[in-house]
Amino acid sequence: MSEIKKILILGGGFGGVNVLKLIQNKFKNNPNIHINLVSQDNYFLYTPMLPQVTSGLIHPNDITIPIRKLCKQAEFYHASISYIDVKQKLVTITREFDGKVHALDYDYLIVTLGSSTNFFDNENIEKYAFAIKTVEDAISINSHVIHMLESAAQTSDMDFKKELMTFTVVGGGFAGVETMGEINQLVRDSTKNFYPSIGDENICMNLVASKDFILSELGTKLGRMATKYLKNTGVNVITNTKAVNAGEDFVQLDNGKTIPGMTLIWAAGIDIDPVISELECNHHKSGKLKVDKYLRVLEHQDVFALGDCAFIINPETGKEYPATAQNSIHQSITVANNLHSIITGKTKLREFSFKSKGMMTTLGRKVAIAVVFGFPITGSIAWLIWRTYYLSRLPLLEKKFQVATSWLADLLFKRDLTFIGLIKNKYLTKVDIKSDTSSVKDFFNEN
Template identity: 50%
Template sequence: MSKINCNNCNLVFSSELEYYAHHITAHKCISTSIKKILILGGGFGGITTLQNIEKKFANDPVEITIISNDNFFLFTPMLPQVVSGLIHASNISTPIRYFCKKAKFLQANVESIDLDQQLVTIQRSFDNKLHTLEYDYLVLSLGGKSNYFKNENLKKHSFSMKSIEDAIAVKNHIILMLEHAAQTGNYELQKNLLTFVVVGGGFAGVETISEINHFVRQSISKFYKSINPKNVNVILISSKDRILPEINEELANTALRFLEKEGITVLKNSRATDAGEEFVLLNNGEKISCATLIWTGGITMKKVISELKCEHGDNGRVKVDETLKIKNRDNVFALGDCAWIPDISTNSIYPSTAQHAIREGKIIAENLKISFDSKNQLKKFSFNSMGIMAIIGNRMGIATISGHDISGIMAWSIWRFYYLSKIPTFGKKIKVFVDWSIDFLLPRDVTLIGTIKKKEIHGIHITDKIPSIKEQLSMKF
């Protein structure tokens, strides 16, 4: 049996159980005056909350921990541009440790949340070991997962657009379809390989389809001379009688006309009901032959959120009050995708957008500080969106800012300037700006990255069960 040394006092222990018991009693400073703040999720909401908490509690005795399954913060508004090869994936990904000035970061999956006992159980990826963490204050900022409405075929045969891995996978697949199409003279086969279908008429779907359309058509004109451009078929499926329900109808129609001018087919009042390797079936019975199906049809919550013992709203999101606290839980806050936040002024629910999550994170940090200072009056969340915008093609954008509709290259420029300013680090800003500048001069890269080997180390075996903090504190030595 391997021995374990204590680096603090040079004692030797025969098991991890003995070592942890020694460490918790001899070296771990357990003080009830040190409050533990636990943040679950490393998206816009979680990172904004973390940054503001670290500023407000710089001189306070608090222990801040942030948990995320990824070790980076992803700037999701630019995800479609990774698909089209405009931006390199690493340029919109910032390590979470960059934001941890005072906090501790743990890369792990959140397995369960016990609101009564104030415990969160996490699972490490490399050995599947479960650990239980205590908290005094909890912030829920966990993102959702793609909602396939319990249709396993759609889930199996489509790509999603939620993560950086999704974007890279879609890009590689598109290039692979171009390579295959370039090697066949069969009209029907080439048309099938070059049919790209995106489900979802919201911002994610529209931005994704426009980037794919530009990338495919430009790549064919530059590199794939054997492909007939007339065989390219780019289709957007919207379940509503319009696209972009987030904006007014007039501006949405402007976007629709532009997409159709660029060669994109928009199918309104249509839903995908089934799919296979080479087709997608619509609710009207139409069967579209395609080798590429991308799903952006909404999100739902993971079980750790949807099964939480509290009130829930649409799609399993947790209900919070105006201060962003979960009802009947004074020490638990929620924001972002997983929160069902009432907008009293409009008698509706706040949307789950990045700009809302950023403001919600600031309010939660302020309310945590108020709670620590034993003040009773927490701040209420209220936010009127400054605007909403999207890129819908090469040098073409749409935007509604302070009630004014803008389209064309001006909206495109505003989108770029605004989101470039919001990228977390100066270095990443420079890299994205360079990517954009190069695009004016050179065609997009069509390098196909093959399968990347990943070594799994789940086989690591630890014989002794390491007790949780609460178990360790209850031990008698």
């Protein structure tokens, strides 16, 4: 192998950074391999701990890992992907810092652009709800919750106080349940410690789920146990129900009821970026890319897809692999192996198949539920397993240290309730993205 091969990875999430790590190892010091990675965020976000940012338990920087720290033998482009041309083998990217458009060519493409929040075309819900997908979402939720506490502490209008203290999370999956658990703990602890004028009786926490039990991924039994625990800690778990409308101070449900309240958090579905759903190839109706058993996009053998944006069928169950970090990580192993085999001329490719050894989720202070090797575990043991496992999977020693320190501080001290408020944004005409299209003229002309 003497000719230079260009590998282009799109996305710096679970799929992207794990493929990067593996192929950097496989092609260590190989001058004939050129790796590029493009991502609109210059960091990898460790989502399993994102709900803990909403409650201020950990800091945003604890779980964001600069991608450049992971690029040992790769070039990183901080840019958004605007178009993928699988025929010409070109990807058009728009630089984050000035909006200039460029094209990157490739021999092998790895598409792992994840998913975004799906509001199911409901404009009001999109306008009035907080999502829980990005680090900005989590910071906004934390700041908003503290704002609600400060406001409720200062009003003597009891109806208004209750509205301020009503928090509704829609979504009975991991993201929704963990976020509810975190906010419930933050609000109740803070009220007890710092806002005595609010009163616990004025707090109203609602978790709305469309299925007949929450955490369906963990099975009926554990889903029911989670419901019981949340109810015991003051959360109304509303099952078999969908949110259909929202405004500044209400959430309307499909059972005809309206919840008055200032906070709606939406964790109820995932959507696929148009850059993926409009790609010229075979798609599932969700917009996800259909792949073969080696995780190559159908009809395009030099393009691999994995993670939330790929539609991958589990050969054992005949069902789709769910959109989880665990699946993305295991798919990245198959992709890296198969790419290495193709480039080094080996004929045997590996089929993707993965059986999860366990799943777990936290529910609040020192409580989690888990299924490990088929055995259900609950309470503080599950919570310890959750913390040990997820801390061990967090990349970079310094980040593990930061998270462990934040957790320790939380055991020793009361929560930080600083409300920073709106942050002044300085606009720099020389570097900020321009809204006109003149930058497109620079396409192909500048590096």
